[in-house]
Amino acid sequence: MKICTKCAKCRSEINLKTNASDRFGLAKxxxxxxxxxxxxxxxxKKYHVDELKAEESKVVSF
Ligand SMILES: [Zn+2]
Structure with a gap:
């Protein structure tokens, strides 16, 4: 799973690759x-898992 969040300072996107399957697994x-x-x-910075967005492999349009 890929997760992303925005930098608290400059708002750039931060991406992280993890082998956890979801945020719950990541927190664990x-x-x-x-x-x-x-x-x-x-x-x-330490980001709470609630601040992180999981990037789904399927395409989601908003
Ligand atoms: Zn930054």
Whole structure:
């Protein structure tokens, strides 16, 4: 599963690849807060799993 969120500082997209099948599995594996660093500005922050969006492999249109 791929998850993404926005950097709290510069709003760039942060992507993370995980072998967890969903956010629940991710939280179970890594804890509720995942440490991510932004590729754009280098800010490191712990993001709560609720702040992360799972990127589904199927196409979802909004
Ligand atoms: Zn950033």
């Amino acid at each position: 594996k890594n804890g509720e807060r995942i440490n991510l660093s932004c590729n754009s500005c280098g800010t490191k």
